[in-house]
Amino acid sequence: MTITEQIKQKALALGFDLIGITDASSLQGEQVNRLLAWLNAGHAGQMTWMHRNLSKRTDPAKLLPGAKSVIVVGLGYKPASSSDEAVLSEAKDLTPLGRVAAFAQYDDYHPFLKKMLRQLVDFIISTTCPGLQFKICVDSSPLLERALAFRAGLGVIGQNRMLVNPRFGPQILLGEIVTNLELDPDKPMTESCPGCDSCITACPTGALKPDGSFDATKCISYLTIEANTDIPADLAPKIGNHLFGCGECLLACPYQQKAPPCANKEFIHHPDRAELNLNDFLNFTEEQFKMQFAHSPILRPGLAHLKKIASICIKNVMSCPEQA
Numbered sequence: 001m002t003i004t005e006q007i008k009q010k011a012l013a014l015g016f017d018l019i020g021i022t023d024a025s026s027l028q029g030e031q032v033n034r035l036l037a038w039l040n041a042g043h044a045g046q047m048t049w050m051h052r053n054l055s056k057r058t059d060p061a062k063l064l065p066g067a068k069s070v071i072v073v074g075l076g077y078k079p080a081s082s083s084d085e086a087v088l089s090e091a092k093d094l095t096p097l098g099r100v101a102a103f104a105q106y107d108d109y110h111p112f113l114k115k116m117l118r119q120l121v122d123f124i125i126s127t128t129c130p131g132l133q134f135k136i137c138v139d140s141s142p143l144l145e146r147a148l149a150f151r152a153g154l155g156v157i158g159q160n161r162m163l164v165n166p167r168f169g170p171q172i173l174l175g176e177i178v179t180n181l182e183l184d185p186d187k188p189m190t191e192s193c194p195g196c197d198s199c200i201t202a203c204p205t206g207a208l209k210p211d212g213s214f215d216a217t218k219c220i221s222y223l224t225i226e227a228n229t230d231i232p233a234d235l236a237p238k239i240g241n242h243l244f245g246c247g248e249c250l251l252a253c254p255y256q257q258k259a260p261p262c263a264n265k266e267f268i269h270h271p272d273r274a275e276l277n278l279n280d281f282l283n284f285t286e287e288q289f290k291m292q293f294a295h296s297p298i299l300r301p302g303l304a305h306l307k308k309i310a311s312i313c314i315k316n317v318m319s320c321p322e323q324a
Contacts, residue, residue, distance in 0.1 A: 002184065003124075003128050003129075003181070003183065004021060004183045004184040006127065006128070007019070007021075007071065007120070007123075007124060007183070008021075010120060010123045011071075011073055011120055014116050014119055014120060015075070015116060015263075015264040015266060015267075016073040016074065016075055016116065017074055017075055017076045017168055017172075017263070017264075018073060018074030018075075018076075018154045018155075018165060018168065018172070019071065019072070019073050019074070019154075020071075020072050020149070020152030020153040020154045020186040021069055021070070021071055021072070021152055021183045021184065021185050021186050022069070022070050022072065022148055022151040022152040022153075022185050022186065023068065023069060023070070023185050024060040024061050024064075024067035024068050024069055024070055024178060025061075026058055026059035026060075026061070027058045027059070027144055027147050027148070027151070031144060031146075031147035031150070031157070032058050032144070032147075034212075035054075035057070035058075035144065037213075038213070038214065039051055041213075041215075042217070043213070043214065043215045043216050043217060044216055045216050045217040045222060045226070045227065046226060046227055046228060046229070047216065047222075047226055049142075052142070053142035056142040056143070057142045057143055057144050058144060060143065060148070060178045063135050063137070063141065063142070063143065063178050064133060064134070064135045064178045064179070064180070066133060066180045067133075067135075067178045067179060067180055068179070068180055068181065068182040068183075069178075069179055069181055069182060069183040069185070070148055070152065070176055070177070070178050070179075071120070071176065071177040071179065071183070072145070072148055072149045072152040072154055072174065072175075072176050073113075073116075073117065073120075073174070073175050073176070073177075074149065074154050074155075074163075074165065074168065074172045074173065074174055074175075075109075075113065075172065075173045075175075075262070075264060075267065076165075076168035076169070076171060076172055076259060076260065076261075076262055076263075077102060077103055077106060077109070077171050077172070077173055077262050077267070078102065078168075078169065078171045078256070078259050078260065078261050078262055079102050079105055079261060079262065079269055079271065079274070080261035080262065080269070095277050095278070095279060096241070096277075096278045096279065096313065096314050096317040096318070097241065097275040097276060097277065097278060097317075098241050098242070098243025098244070098275065098276050098277075098278045098281070098309075098310060098313045099240075099241055099242050099243060099244075099274070099275055100243060100244045100245065100273050100274055100275065100276060100298065101221065101242075101244060101245025101246060101247045102171055102247055102250075103171070103173065103245070103247075103297065104244050104245055104273070104296065104297040104298050105269055105270055105271065105273045105274055106262075106267055106268060106269050106270070107267070107268045107270075107295045107296060108295055108296060108297050109138075109139075109173050109267070109297075110138050110139060110140065112266075112267055113138045113173060113175040114136055114138050114175070116175070117136045117138070117175050117176075117177055118136060120177065121134055121136065121177060124179075124181065129181055132179060132180070132181055133179065133180040134177050134178065134179040134180075134181075135177070135178045135179075136175070136176070136177055137175065137176040137177075137178065138174075138175045138176075139174070139175075141176075143176060143178075145174045145175075145176055146161075146162070146163045146174070148176060149163045149174055150163065150188055150189070151188055152185070152186050152188075153186035153187055153188055153189055154172075154174075154189075155168075155172070155189060156188075156189050156193070158170060158193050158199065158253065159193060159196065159197060159199050159200055159208065159212065160199035160200075160203075160208060160249040160250065160253065161208070161214045162249075162250065164193065164253060164255055165255070166189075166255055167255075167259065167260075168255075168259050168260070169250070169253055169255040169256030169257075169258070169259035170249075170250045170253050170255065170256055171247075171250055171256060171259065193253075193255075196254065197210065198252040198253060198254065199249035199250070199252050199253055200249075201252070202248045202249050202251070202252035203219075203248060203249050204220060204238045204239070204240060204242075204246070204248060205218045205219065205220060205235055205238045205239075206218060207219040207220075207222075208249060218235060219246070220238075220239055220242045220245070220246035220248075221245045221246045221247075223235065223239065223309075224239070224242060224243065224244055224245060224246075224301065224305075224306075224309050225244065225245060225300060225301050226301075227305075228301075228305060230308065231308070231309070231312060236312045236315075236316075237316060237319075239309070239312055239313065239316065240313070240316050240320075241278075241313045241316060241317050242313070243276060243278065243281070243306065243309055243310060243313055244297075244298055244301070244306070244309075270296075273296070273298070278310045278313050278314050278317075279310075279314075281303070281306050281307055281309075281310035282307055282310055282311065282314075284303055284307075286303055289303040289306075
């Protein structure tokens with residue numbers, strides 16, 4: 001068994017659903033051009049960090065001098081159906097509820113994936129490569145991870161601009177190990193989603209365009225998580241009861257509907273966070289908020305911003321009860 005095969009076998013044993021390998025050469029072509037056009041159009045909004053470290057985003061060797069390979073892993077996070085759904089349904093008759101994106105129903109995935117990637121690195125060091133040089137990346141590092149995941153054969157870039165895997169759909173968390181170890185690269189997938197516009201049609205605000213462009217400043221995930229200003233008046237009604245994130249473009253994907261639920265039992269899912277009492281957010285103190293959502297991505301926007309979103313959601317629910 002080659003070292004590449006050993007690494008792949010170990011990654012799956014650790015609990016990852018997908019693993020692929022690509023070389024550490026700089027990214028070229030469509031994905032880079034899309035990034036530059038997206039930034040130049042102002043579609044990144046207040047995410048100013050996307051304008052920084054562009055050379056590192058497109059060239060893994062800028063993150064780790066001497067890099068030869070990038071190991072890309074994926075973890076499907078589709079929540080399993082829960083008996084709590086009946087409780088949530090009953091609660092709708094009593095109080096307005098705000099929806100939470102699937103990834104935020106789990107504990108924060110950043111430290112979880114980093115821990116698993118560190119275990120994979122330790123395996124590589126202990127078995128074959130004591131002098132291994134590496135850099136672990138999970139989302140926050142300046143790296144075009146979806147483009148690398150595509151090049152490593154984990155999936156294709158869908159109309160929703162997410163990585164889509166034929167088995168696990170678009171609800172996939174990604175992580176990378178940039179390393180000086182030379183490994184056998186995988187080939188990109190040739191499958192795509194031509195002729196399907198389900199995600200574009202499902203987008204509540206029109207952030208996804210038929211021409212393949214994406215305006216993050218209209219995206220509900222951006223508005224509820226990343227933006228630190230008031231929601232524009234024309235977009236507020238379109239948020240519906242999305243309190244934190246959205247995911248409509250993911251849920252509409254035909255691949256997603258057939259995807260298996262998350263099988264990694266160590267990745268803690270909180271089914272009671274799928275829908276949350278909106279009134280609670282208006283009444284939370286900072287201490288209560290931090291205690292209630294310790295280790296959760298829901299802490300990211302801060303309580304003050306989520307109170308604004310909760311107020312909008314309540315107004316939307318009251319004016320359109322079927323959203324509750």
